[in-house]
Amino acid sequence: MDSDFGIPGELSALQKHRSLYEPELPPCLQGTTVRVEFGDGTTAADSSGAHSISRSFPHTYGQPLAHFLRATVQVPDVKIITEHPAIRVGVVFCGRQSPGGHNVIWGLHSALKIHNPNSTLLGFLGGTEGLFAQKTLEITNDILSNYRNQGGYDMLGRTKDQIRTTEQVNAALTTCKALKLDGLVIIGGVTSNTDAAQLAETFAVAKCATKVVGVPVTLNGDLKNQFVETNVGFDTICKVNSQLISNVSTDALSAEKYYYFIRLMGRKASHVALECTLQSHPNMVILGEEVASSKLTLFDLTKQICDAVQSRAEQDKYHGVILLPEGLIESIPEVYALLQEIHGLHRQGVSVDNISSQLSPWASALFEFLPLFIKKQLLLHPESDDSAQLSQIETEKLLAHLVETEMNKRLKEGTYKGKKFNAICHFFGYQARGSLPSKFDCDYAYVLGHICYHILAAHLNGYMATVTNLKNPVNKWRCGAAPITAMMTVKRWSRGPGASSIGKPAVHPATVDLKGKAYEYVSAAMMLLRQNATKFLMDDIYRNPGPLQFDGPGADAKTVSLCVEDQDYMGRIKKLQEHLDKVRNIVKPGCSQDVLKAALSAMASVTEVLSVMSAPSFSSHTPF
């Protein structure tokens, strides 16, 4: 491959200006010393799956959290690393490009060179393919100069997001040994980080010296858990998409003749759609998670939209904006089941032309009901993670088509007396994910890059770089690392009464779970949305966050999802540790009987409550 990666084009004036921006470092990452404090060993949030996870990851499960501390903090057990031998690190982009990715590499390079100018950073060319084939580019300041604070992954390129098959894992192992890497940094989303954990375990078993580190970079915003508040790229994607959605809303309100159906890239979960809704106030949003939890059919959805169109027509409004996440199609139970059948036939090697004739009667009935263009798209081969090719399935056109058909029917029957329904469809994804990264994503990615070095300096393997307290200014950010295994869950599928199958442990995409923990995180946002749903639907209170700004007011805006959430799990874990330490200090051998009694009684009731709360619930997960 005659690659052009790393060869810069002409930068525009704004690109040049951006390339000069220097992100700030939080105090804990400043200086030339690495100060790491370890917490207790970690468990998996999914206590029912913990056993299965620990069995799959004997070397890397249960490792402690790591917190990186500022120089001024006085903590007894902190490990201070002042010796920094030159090390060799490889870095690879995995999966869909996400704005800010380049800054992870810049941050990592900068940290490496600050601690030892003789350290080496090798970028793998063309993503995982470059990793398998040992194709590298040594990262230098000169190469970086054109990619600092710029979008895309074009400095190194990317291919598939998987390092999974035995062949792939072995190729990666061979590469890391051949290049004598001390560390391998994997930049990607849920799939790539699951693979990073597997690679770390494999390397540990093989006694390979290379430590594997993951970085949460995905525009989907679905790598969310106790340790990870948001992902690099999510902020930018939501801002660019919101700008466009708002522009379209302004257009709708000016011309008053079209309904815009807008599908948003973001994989299975609806995080992007939710954030864009909070930014732009469209008339409707259909969250995949709501559809799945309420088990809405295509017919229900069509009816809901048609009723809304009709209510608006009664107020003489013939325009509107409706958002759909790209994962919606898989959230509709009957379509999901149809897709499962199709994918099953794919796995059996049935050719595309023959699939429709081998569907079960009910699946066949649904399939035949659908318009031709959607049939073709549903028949596409599934993605590497077994999900449908969501970016290729034009759900927005399907719904617009179904709504138009139904509105025409109502018009004919006389139950609808308004003007003809007109839809325009959009898919926003590619035009956002290549954007210059927002200031937030520049900062976040750069800091994560620095943390990767700290993780490697502390010789940690199978960890993900984390920053918490992100909604506050950079100098308040808390930097740390968490074992990737602690973010894993195990999925169970019921296969008829009594039978169930168990998936492999993996970092699963966090959905906007309306009943579970994730919902807690976004509940403020969701409540806001619910309270305003009727106003949004009927009153056109469109809002335009405007284009991404790099200077002046607006440049420091963060996503609503991040700001309304009260996460800081890592901060709380630390706080708890402080409480436990205090109890231990107060109730030292020699303390009074009364104090000891009070402590025992209080702690006994605390442990009892917590034991009950933490018991495996065995609640079934819907793998929609």
Added chain:
Amino acid sequence: MDSDFGIPGELSALQKHRSLYEPELPPCLQGTTVRVEFGDGTTAADSSGAHSISRSFPHTYGQPLAHFLRATVQVPDVKIITEHPAIRVGVVFCGRQSPGGHNVIWGLHSALKIHNPNSTLLGFLGGTEGLFAQKTLEITNDILSNYRNQGGYDMLGRTKDQIRTTEQVNAALTTCKALKLDGLVIIGGVTSNTDAAQLAETFAVAKCATKVVGVPVTLNGDLKNQFVETNVGFDTICKVNSQLISNVSTDALSAEKYYYFIRLMGRKASHVALECTLQSHPNMVILGEEVASSKLTLFDLTKQICDAVQSRAEQDKYHGVILLPEGLIESIPEVYALLQEIHGLHRQGVSVDNISSQLSPWASALFEFLPLFIKKQLLLHPESDDSAQLSQIETEKLLAHLVETEMNKRLKEGTYKGKKFNAICHFFGYQARGSLPSKFDCDYAYVLGHICYHILAAHLNGYMATVTNLKNPVNKWRCGAAPITAMMTVKRWSRGPGASSIGKPAVHPATVDLKGKAYEYVSAAMMLLRQNATKFLMDDIYRNPGPLQFDGPGADAKTVSLCVEDQDYMGRIKKLQEHLDKVRNIVKPGCSQDVLKAALSAMASVTEVLSVMSAPSFSSHTPF
């Protein structure tokens, strides 16, 4: 109609910040005095059509140019207007919304109130429909506060762009009389300004006191001539589109697996596509004007793109970005002819279902060759100006389809040995035209609004507000007004040998005319493009102008088209007048014989050269 126009929603932080921005006024518009200098009577640039234009516009053709002067300038014949009785003005949005439109109204309102606080500005609700039905909203500072520097036309709304039929013209006349309007300001593009000129003439004939003023506001950027350098909205549209095209280019370069076919809104002419090309450096752009002038067929275009794809594949490149103007489809001669037949059958009242069977044999052959989705789109009713519904015809999908078919054929035949060709299609239009306006468009529109008042204060009818020298800072802008009739041309179509038909005088969209005057204007840009065409095609020197900025570097950027052009026609006309005045002053009665002889001889040769140059060329216009 229960209208929500003028009812503001919640403004975002950036929207609020923008609403506080106060555009600067050029010195000639400052103060409370209007100082107007008249030039010579105007002619039409199209000398062959001048007679026909003057006959159609006896009252409004041949009026002089007007220049508005700063207080400090000493000119003998300047008319100084210090008395400003309270006046009543109506304003209407016509045609597609274009960013900055609201600022024309703000500027006009501000100028009205500065000169007399008792003046009244009435906005027509719902565009021309509001004008015909006398539905108005009195514009106040309170209403404006939420629309200053904001996008869209939602303060007043808009409907059709035409005031053309006798019924429509009479309704407008009735409204202006009933509301006792001293002025009617029409905000729109070529169609609306042609209608404005017709309305001005009709009002003059009917001795209606309302003066009609046009304002060049159209995202297409095709209302360009000696007097008008650019249009309100064009700057913003090109910037937002270029941002998205560049993001997609970054995406292409990162993933290296797709060809992106991007169609750009902008009607018949390719100005938007040209400017976006100069901003973003995509791999290819297909200008409609080039296709029309070279008479390229669909087959030629397909082959050109396929050959480019193949050359790139030989360099192991399987991605690319190709821009198409929405007008391209009408520029392909055989498709244009097919559309003419279809539109002819529409006019004869043939139903859509029967059109295909009544086409001529060759048109039918082409039609049957096309894929189904394009057939449906070509059969749509034409627009009010007889052009096809360009926004609805997915030329990008047609070309992607033809290229894919051809590449598959080459692959099968073994003449192409690369990877499978994959295309993703986009249409960028709606997501740009609702944007917050750029600083340039905010300023330009606001200044034009002020000029409208100056035109009305000078009692001019049938004029368009103009600003020249736009590529320089606002304090260097020259403000004036030109009769709309001076911008008109008359089209001739040859109807077989010897026979030709003549169109109505109209302000026609300026195309990127590769042989004519327009080409002169953009030649620098076109040369830049041509010189770099191969580099653009093969080397991926993508450039990302980034998102629209309102603060910091980049906020003052202007379009390349504007900056490379050397227009300032109005400035040169003034300069010429100065030369003529000087000659007259030097050669006053009483001067020496020698001086007189020299002047006579010199001027005789000047007039001879100019007569030859100005002779009607009768060159035929291609009405593609």
